[in-house]
Amino acid sequence: MRRAHTVEQVRAAEQPLLETQPHGALMARAATGLAVAVTAELHRRRGATYGARVLLLVGPGNNGGDALHAGAWLARRGVAVRAVALGPALHPEGLAAFTGAGGRVVALAEALRFHADLVLDGIVGIGGSPGLRPDAAAALEALSGVPVVAVDLPSGVDVDTGETPLPHVEAALTVTFGTHKVATLVDPAARACGRVELVDIGLELPAPALEALEAYDVARLLPVPGATAHKYTRGVVGVRAGSSTYPGAALLCVAGASSGMAGMVRFVGPDAVADRVRGHFPEVVGPGRVQAWAVGSGGDADAEAMLRDALADDVPVVVDADALAHLHHSGSTPRHRMVLTPHAGELAALVGESREEVEAAPLRHARRIAGHWQAVVLLKGARTLVVHPDGRARVNTTGTPWLATAGSGDVLTGLVGSLLASGLDPFDAASVGAWLHGEAGSRAAESGPVVATTIARHLTGIIGEVTHRM
Ligand SMILES: NC(=O)C1=CN([C@@H]2O[C@H](COP(=O)(O)OP(=O)(O)OC[C@H]3O[C@@H](n4cnc5c(N)ncnc54)[C@H](OP(=O)(O)O)[C@@H]3O)[C@@H](O)[C@H]2O)[C@@H](O)CC1
Ligand SMILES: [K+]
Structure with a gap:
């Protein structure tokens, strides 16, 4: 059975782990799973990871933190990685890891000259409200045609209903953490996810909001x-x-x-x-x-x-x-x-x-x-x-x-x-x-x-x- 949980259920399940596990452990699990999935996607598309170009779109929250940590992991393995900041400040530890591994934060104009093979959507995850803010919408518009890997969810979808009333990311692949969300299984949001891969981060979850038989x-x-x-x-x-x-x-x-x-x-x-x-x-x-x-x-x-x-x-x-x-x-x-x-x-x-x-x-x-x-x-x-x-x-x-x-x-x-x-x-x-x-x-x-x-x-x-x- 595939199971989907609500944002509230995911947050409640994360809480005990955040309190008992070493600081950053949960995000490290999510980011590593994400980076491995991105590596496989790069292999599928270009036959190699080394020398590939990945552009991160990074929002202000932990979703952006996941993208930055995954970007650091990729940079250490020979991928050229750049990030565009969407929001007043970025996840501090993620940013330090990213720049420490050789990643660079650039303006959108420079990001367009980078000619990325893949875009990583770390704009918002379960903390986002439906829709995209103007800077995010403009960046996605300028990058249209470049395949997107969504971090946890395609930014802009309504996570708990699967509705997409406002502009949102259209991903080729969504790497979601801990459990499926309603939006990764139910249309029209499921269509915006592309393929979906689930990364287990060890959450203990209650009865699901939605199931899919296998x-x-x-x-x-x-x-x-x-x-x-x-x-x-x-x-x-x-x-x-x-x-x-x-x-x-x-x-x-x-x-x-x-x-x-x-x-x-x-x-x-x-x-x-x-x-x-x-x-x-x-x-x-x-x-x-x-x-x-x-x-x-x-x-x-x-x-x-x-x-x-x-x-x-x-x-x-x-x-x-x-x-x-x-x-x-x-x-x-x-x-x-x-x-x-x-x-x-x-x-x-x-x-x-x-x-x-x-x-x-x-x-x-x-x-x-x-x-x-x-x-x-x-x-x-x-x-x-x-x-x-x-x-x-x-x-x-x-x-x-x-x-x-x-x-x-x-x-x-x-x-x-x-x-x-x-x-x-x-x-x-x-x-x-x-x-x-x-x-x-x-x-x-x-x-x-x-x-x-x-x-x-x-x-x-x-x-x-x-x-x-x-
Ligand atoms: N908890 C953990 O340890 C783990 C969490 N994990 C990861 O964290 C993610 C959840 O992170 P999160 O709670 O920080 O929220 P997140 O989705 O990054 O966005 C919130 C920020 O975005 C903003 N914002 C809102 N709507 C917006 C919009 N439409 N367009 C643009 N911006 C918008 C809003 O900012 P503000 O309104 O204050 O400007 C707010 O600050 C989750 O999906 C998973 O990826 C995993 O690593 C596993 C471990
Ligand atoms: K996202």
Whole structure:
């Protein structure tokens, strides 16, 4: 599990170490990890470290201190290092180490003639407020085109929300210390981080503000059938999706539901659609008792009735696409364990904002809707979010931009339905489903552009690989 903590949690975790460890020990760990990562980045870009040129942008706080200590480390290994001071005074010990190792503080005009291979953004870290001050913004503008390594975070992002309302650094690599921050995992700030490397500085941290599942977490959560399992103990998932206008959505949702996680799949819908479903999936049966419903994908005008009928059973329900618009009339109550699976446009309609507004603050808006409906919200995007009404949140880091393809979400809805039917709680079902779907999409993308049917086809193989890890 990757874990992200808030600024307040990081500061609280640093405090006992600052009190008990030798002065400067924590910063030395951070700066050494940073310098090693910068060395690897220089190797990647130019094949050698010796003779490389690195420019530090140094703010007034400890973030600047990290950059100066890393600069000293690099200078001692043959890298030419210069620093531009952004702020009234620089970290005194960092500055002494830097100049002692042969580094020089220069004006911006001289820094531009230096032709750096890399810029180190040590302007602000967890102590910064969103945005950049004019001197920092001007320096970055003048250096545009030079790749940036961000120290702890790209300066200017909102650390605890992942929002980027104001100018900020766009990094190629972010070297973050102690733990992930919300901004290193959640878009749009995560996009500004580039690649992220975590340097362990020995913090003892509390329960995280945000998590990202990894393969072994998924392996632990997936319900593998026991020796005495039969199809009913494994769970039955029902699909109410598709319409005469969008029959393909029914097929894709059933394909996702047929991931093998539930013991049986039922389809309920108009005869013409049901015939096509059974033509493709002979193992799918008709109406009857289910342990979870997947509802709404391609439902068109039938979506309201689909949702109402599904909610009449007291089982968990995944609500997708057209059905989301009918939540208000569905009589849904907190008694229904629901997973809502909007994309940004559908969430925008639910919150009464524009799509751009939701994309600028996805975590905030997903939390709003989770609280309002007392439901788990799975907000689809490059970094899909899964938020629980109790405040817990996960972000999905598997997947590929190829997943942005028609019908991809229908497969996900069926898959989450099958995970609910197999006994996972809505939060785990949504986050495990997003992880598997992303991984299946990446696998499908290995052999070219992805269409939704190929995502579904890769699901069973991915589940097989993950369960064999146990
Ligand atoms: N604690 C430790 O030992 C360890 C800490 N570590 C490192 O320290 C970092 C946190 O350091 P920090 O607390 O000194 O804050 P930091 O992020 O440098 O910036 C604060 C200063 O910037 C200013 N400022 C604010 N907003 C701004 C803006 N938008 N644009 C420009 N300036 C702005 C503000 O100044 P003022 O408002 O007073 O002018 C304030 O003084 C952390 O991210 C990690 O890198 C690691 O080494 C591990 C050990
Ligand atoms: K920074």
